[in-house]
Amino acid sequence: MIHALEARHAPVVSLWVWYHVGGRNEVPGTTGMSHFLEHMLFKGTTSHPKGDLDRLLARYGAQWNAFTSEDVTCYFETLPRARYEAALELEADRMRNALISVEETEAERSVIVSEREGLENDPSFLLGEELQAVAFSRHPYGQGVIGSKDEIKLMPRDGLYGHYRRFYAPNNAYVVVAGDDDAGRLADMAARAFAEVEPSKDIGEPPKAPEPSQHGERRIVVRRAGGSLPIVMLAFRAPRASDPRAPALAALSVALAGTTGGGDGASGRSSRLHRALVEKGLAADVDATFQLMKDPFLFWLDATLRPEVAHAEVERVLLEELDRISRDLLSEEEFARVSRQLLASHAFATDTVTWRAFHCGRLLSTGAASSIAEWYEKLAAVTREQVRDAAAAVFVERFRNVGWFVPEAAD
């Protein structure tokens, strides 16, 4: 599928290729395979030896990268308009022709271990990974994305290549492009570039591992010396992106913690959790996140505590606030603020060519909406009642997963 958008304010094009493969498509023993494979797509093809793609894109001044999530693996480059065709050629080429040699697999293995070790330095990552694992008993979302260190070390080259040949194909991908040209022309060029790429005959059915209903709170404690401030994290089962409640859940996250993700910013301070936790001196920062995902995932809340503040106290206040927002309507004035933040942040994201294309691809790949305009309309149509009802449906004790990070003294 090809989706093109005009963005005429800068002489650039942003090309994104989304593959429907991620942590969701993996099984125990080879967790992290999709992410490992993402790295290998920069290691050369039959036409472009290793280093060729990096240097070409650098030469064009491109902003480029790739990421893997639970649902998708995605590659993008934003570059001068005149180089769009070259970017298409690179992406079409690596869709089927990556080498994934034994030598390069071995060389990249230590880089991926290093990436994982960098993440392990962060207590929030450690706690989040453990909490996600306990929140899912069957669905592969519980495995996360990067994989365990041991499985990265054991990842077989042939397994990677099989994964590649199965999932990297035009019949398992979205191409989204935004840029300084007529949308029809951008789409036609992309269609031509990918027209001859061989489809996969082996994609199979989307993974089916429905998560059984949760029947009670699950709770973990991570104790490490690698952080100095305590953390409380809550993760509630939440609907998938295509659920009609998804826009209201997006608004709910803004009502709880604003749009900027905590920290020392000047905005988002009117949000419920900032006022209840940060302004009261209980937390250094607090965040709430609802992600658009293919399958039912999690609504996350996390608070980094001020030193000496008890976990139980912050958890109690968090739960009180969640109960309040599940029970009572936001005031009209508060809801107007939330709605404005939600819609303005949508405008900010889509005013950048790269993020316009990303946003569109995310909506399409998760089934949240068929276009940016449709998603905007859905957000604009959210009511106070829908926010309250979405909160009441999600913030339920038996769907709750609780994690505490407890800093320990160094030996």
Place this chain on the structure above:
Amino acid sequence: MIRVERRRLDNGLRIAVAAIPELRSTSVLLAVEAGQWFEPAGHAGVARLTAQTMLRGTATRDAAAWADAIDALGAVARLDIGAHAAVFSAQCLGTDLAALLELMAETLRTPALEAADLEFVRGQTLAQLERDERDTRAVVDRVWRELVYPRDHPFHSPGIGDAAVVREATVDEIRDYHATAIRPDGALLVVAGGTTADAVAEAASRTLRDWRVSAPRTDRATSAVSLPRAVRRAEIVPDKTQCDVLIGWPGIPRDDPRFVAARVTNMVYAADTFASRAGNVIRDQLGLAYYVFSGIGSSRGQSPWIVRMGVNPENVRRAIDVALDELRKITVGEVADDDLALAKDKLVGELDVALESPGGVASMVLEAELFGLGDDHFERYPKALRSVTKDEVVAIARSCIPPDRYALVVAGPPLPEPLA
């Protein structure tokens, strides 16, 4: 190419606008010469404490009312202390620009700066400092600065400041810093995005025209910094898996005529994990690190010029040796024509790509205006990048980032062998 329209208010505030009519949003940067460079000696952290306390309400609105007002616009805003400037940055819809500037002006001109506000900010800052003590990246940054800059230098401490200063700062100190440093002369308002120069000028005039500061500006004497030899330090941060490695030098001021050549040298050497030599060898060829990158700061002073890597303790020694070896090659003239061309292509190409976002445009305009790079900067800058020669790159590497005179800090798990 960026087209900038400039205005100036009577109080000295300069205004630079890059209109992008196709966009709904605007990126706003209000920079005041109140960054680390202007902080009084021995008071590292006062600038940030002042900035954060300014966000706690004004003469006419308490903290809650101010927060309500900015969130009612849907704006995203923050006030940061940089090496040179304190920058109030925000993104808002173009239609809300006047209302946003009113809130920003109120914060700059009439902050409440009450004792209770300072206590709140102090608590938050001390919590962050405590978090930083177990953050390998924050530790290497702090220790590296202590090794490189003398105690009385503005860059001796990170922007968050010294814990002792933060603990002891008084409301009077904060108010005094606000009264002398937060001023329109030397300040600059940059707006890029869906607005017009006239609209910005009108809104700015309405809210900032009467902004006057009579207190004299206190200049801070700062001596030149150089490293006479290599210094190395390892800091153990408990219970970590990976080491943060920082190799660096005191850089050169933004108005140094060699600065453009320094940017090219930086790109040839290590700026980009994939396009530069250090990353190419350390990550791509040897698999020793996930990230390797370098940066050179823009300020009036010698901002840090640093290389960063995240490395397993077993590989630290080798990664450092390779990073320095790649630098050594540059200093002896081993710069392939293609590597130099690639570095220049990338830096020039990035200028076009940065036009995709109002934030990218605003950042480029801010640098050009803040350091007086000239009205025709955006015309000259790509040509200046293109004209950098291999000899200049070699000379810059030898004089500014010598491979035998650097400061190196590693923070993380214990190393299998000593650094020295």
